[in-house]
Amino acid sequence: MIVFLIDADNLSAPAWIEEAFQELESEGEISIRRAYGSAENLRGLAEVLRVLAVRPFANLYLTKNTTDLALAVDAMELACQTPRPKTIVIGSGDADFVPLLVRLRERGIRLVCVSEQSKMASEAVSAYNRVIHVGQNKGAQTRQLPITSGKQSLPAPKKVAVKKVPAKKVAAKQVASKKAAIKKIVEKSATGASGEITVQRILDVVPGLKSGKSQRLGDVAKLLHDAKLLGKNAASPKLFKKFPRHFELTPAKQPNEVRYIPSSR
Template sequence: MIVFLVDADNLSSPDWVNEALEILEASEGALAVRRAYGSADNLKGLAEMLRTWAIRPFVNLSLSKNTTDIALASDAMEFACQTPAPSMIVIGSGDADFVPLVVRLRERGIKVVCVSERSKMASEAVYAYDKVLFVGNQKAGSTDSPMDNAGASVHGRANAANSTTAKSTPVKKVAAKKSPTKKTAAKKVDTKAPAATVDKTSVSVILAAVPNLKAGEWLHLSDAAKALHNSKLLGKNASTTKLFNKYPDQFELTPNKQPNKVRYITPLDKL
């Protein structure tokens, strides 16, 4: 069982929560428990997202300090004491206050993952987690998986230790000509793979992968995304919205600002 607990006072953007859910479900599997903790105002801003993903909201008492953190930590430990315990607990917050909780969960054999905006991630909390997933800020021009970036940052301490020992060896051996050519070759393969997937998509292929669209009824975007991922028409971190926006005459998204539903415009609709 995978548990996702969101600190809505810290991770308060519906776009970033949606991005995290799509990546986690594609890479880790179904999230059995989804909860969001926060003030009434912050949870209100996530209302549409909570409804779309069936996330249970928990409004905290209007006290002066740490009510959200304590509520989230209490539920996390309650889950950890269940039999069987969750295989993974995901905490949607970059707050360093959760480090003692993370340590206790790891000691009980539970994998702990953090979801955070890069600007809100406490540097002293990074190494406490098994993995860190950064959402939002690093997306411009990047095709790398945020989960891969997180893994690199978590294991950066070991890499740093290796680099300090490598300094004592001659620099020329490290900068051998063969290593750059291997890296550049790997990059070329990565950049071509997404392009091949996009070129193969068409309206008929999309409808074959998501047959529920053929009736012209509104379908949750998350359901369409799952079907496209299962058919390997959409990469783990590719945008479902961008794919449908390629065919504005065949697919309609709603609402315009933050779409969460899609429908196929049938030939009868065009008459």
């Protein structure tokens, strides 16, 4: 049994998740598929999670991000079940997961990481049996690490890959269909609602921004959605990042506030 647990605050682009599933098909059937993250990030991934049948788990709204802990608790719970998973895939490059990986390895579970290369912590690489990098121009690139366990020798994956060649051909049409659907989602998320979106239109919909004070990103996003300036599954940070000279997102890594920067004359 293969388990794929996604840190949606880290692996946060629909295209990356779709790319990860394509690459993981060589590992076998992914029985358990879950995504953990803030409500804002999960909203932006809603359509790709629906297409790929991934269960979303939203964080409680707290001052401290709890995504990593929620994912780790579920991973250990699954590892203690009978039968336990053969492989657990973590969709994050954070080094915070290393203690979890050590415990999972002690239970004989094979570990795979999926991460954008720029977000992969170097100290976490050796904790995995395999690391898959997504979000690159030439598609996913993988790094197969030495496996010391007797049951997890290198020839075994080669035999599985040969047997699955016909299955990949049969599934090619399904993968192409999913890829086309994800492409539409990404394009919609980037552009939002129809029509040109300007700084002035945003300020007209959210007049509170004109004060120059920080506003809660969730409240601002709701107003933009209601005014059709933001698509149903579009993420508000992407919209504001189009106007870096006019809007500031804080904190930089996982923003929850936005501030308007008046143009100096």
